[in-house]
Amino acid sequence: xxxxxxxxxxxxxxxxxxxxxxxxxxxxxVTVHNRSRGAVAELVAQGAHAxxxxxETAANSDVVITMLPDSPDVEAVALGxxxxxxxxxxGLIHIDMSTIAPPAARRIAAAEEQxxxxxxxxxxxxxxxxxxxxxxxxxxxxxxxxxDQCMPIFETxxxxxxxxxxxxxxxxxxxxxxxxxxxxxxxxxxLLIFAQKAGADPRRVVEAIQAGAAQCWTLDNKPPRxxxxxxxxxxKASMQLKDLNIIINSAKTYGVPLPTTAVNAQLYNALIAAGxxxxxxxAIIGVLEELAHVQLEIGD
Numbered sequence: 001x002x003x004x005x006x007x008x009x010x011x012x013x014x015x016x017x018x019x020x021x022x023x024x025x026x027x028x029x030v031t032v033h034n035r036s037r038g039a040v041a042e043l044v045a046q047g048a049h050a051x052x053x054x055x056e057t058a059a060n061s062d063v064v065i066t067m068l069p070d071s072p073d074v075e076a077v078a079l080g081x082x083x084x085x086x087x088x089x090x091g092l093i094h095i096d097m098s099t100i101a102p103p104a105a106r107r108i109a110a111a112e113e114q115x116x117x118x119x120x121x122x123x124x125x126x127x128x129x130x131x132x133x134x135x136x137x138x139x140x141x142x143x144x145x146x147x148d149q150c151m152p153i154f155e156t157x158x159x160x161x162x163x164x165x166x167x168x169x170x171x172x173x174x175x176x177x178x179x180x181x182x183x184x185x186x187x188x189x190x191l192l193i194f195a196q197k198a199g200a201d202p203r204r205v206v207e208a209i210q211a212g213a214a215q216c217w218t219l220d221n222k223p224p225r226x227x228x229x230x231x232x233x234x235x236k237a238s239m240q241l242k243d244l245n246i247i248i249n250s251a252k253t254y255g256v257p258l259p260t261t262a263v264n265a266q267l268y269n270a271l272i273a274a275g276x277x278x279x280x281x282x283a284i285i286g287v288l289e290e291l292a293h294v295q296l297e298i299g300d
Contacts, residue, residue, distance in 0.1 A: 004028050007153070008061030010054055010077055010084075011098070012039035014233060015124070015131035016067035019097070019157050022134050024048050026156045031060045054080070055087035063093045063153065070242055071104035078108050090116035093146060095153070097138075099123045099239075101246045102168040102175070103253065105141065109167040118146045121167060123174035124158065125181075127235040129221070135159045139177070141170035175250060178243040181281070182264040184218035185240070189285030192226065197294045203227060222282040229298035231283040238277030240284075241268040 004027060009020040012034035020043050024030050030048045033056070034040050040050050051057040054077045058064050064084050068074050074096055078084045084094055094112055096105065096119070109119035120142035130136040136158035140147055147163045154161045164173045195205040206223045209215075225231070244265040251258045270287045271277065279286075289295050 005062035005153075006060060007031070008033070008051070008057035008064035008084075009043075009048075009067070010034070010057055010064065011067035011069075012036070012043060013067065013069075014128050014236070017042060018128070018131040019065075019067065019136075020048065021046055022156050023153070028153075028156075031057050033057045053082045054078075054084050055082045058084040058087035058092060059089075061092065063095060063150065064088070065095045065097055065153075068096075068098045069239070070098075071100040071246075074098050074100050075104060075108060079111055085112060085115055085117065088115075088117055091118070093118040093120065093150060095120045095122050095150060097122050097124055099174050099178070099243055099246070100171060102171040102250055105171045106168040109142070118143065119167065120146055120150060121170040122150075122154070123170055125174065125177050126158070128233065130158070137177075138162070139164055139170045139173035141165060141167050141172075172250075175243070175247045178240070179247060179258070179261050181218070182240060182244055182268070183260060184216055185222070185281050185284050186264050186267060186288075188218050188222055188282065189288040192223070192285060192296055193288050193292050193294060196296060197292055202296065218282070222280075225280070226282060226285060226296060227298055231279045231286070233278070234280035234282065236277065237268060237271050237279050237281045237283055240281040241265065241272055241277070244268060 007023055007028045007030045009030055010033045017039050020032055024047045031051045032040055032043045032048045033051045044050050066074055066077055105121040112119045120140050122138050122140040124136040124138050126136040134157055137160040138154050138158040140163045164170055192202045195202040210219055267284055267287050271284055
């Protein structure tokens, strides 16, 4: 792309509003759509243009980015009667940065390519912190030349950007990411509750093990929030469970046993059943607190 393409952005949730804002600040002409109009007004105040729906967004864009909750949402926005396909010119690029099932990503890509559009599945990792700071990890599936064209857009949003392979492979990489994220969140909750109930200061324990073999993003970023009593998202626990269900269903499709992931999904099921799905994914510690009959101490 020799000049800045016109961008569309659909899905201005916890992460999407920050991502769209970065693109506006980078000088792109950005047309936005979201079911909740408050987020649209926020972006319009920053310089974006509002659209009534996905069709109108596509009609005013060269590249449309979607950041939506789940596979059915992306399929409806991309392929529905008022969707991207209905308003797009040939050659438009649809970048789906949602986390959805790999087979759905491949179906959407096939339908769009048959109509003369290009498609990349490019889910992200990094949560609201990565979205706010434009430090997201981006894992993409699709054609190399289309990926290369979109690299300036990706570089506006993230720091680690990798093309995995053909359509759907970005979503496979994101599924792998979420296997690890869920395992880390559960492990963090377990170690904090174990340390406290066994008589060691969890803060000192975290300080001790952060520089050793246990070091990871979760251990670096989540304990201060939990010790402060802050279990707000972040990345919602309900979305973590959604991702785990995608992984388990995909594992059935490909004949892969994932026993630990299945257990972690049940723990998140318990959290959501308790009405706590809008909390951060690190709030899984709450289920472990109930099982151990102890509450993590908060404060200095």
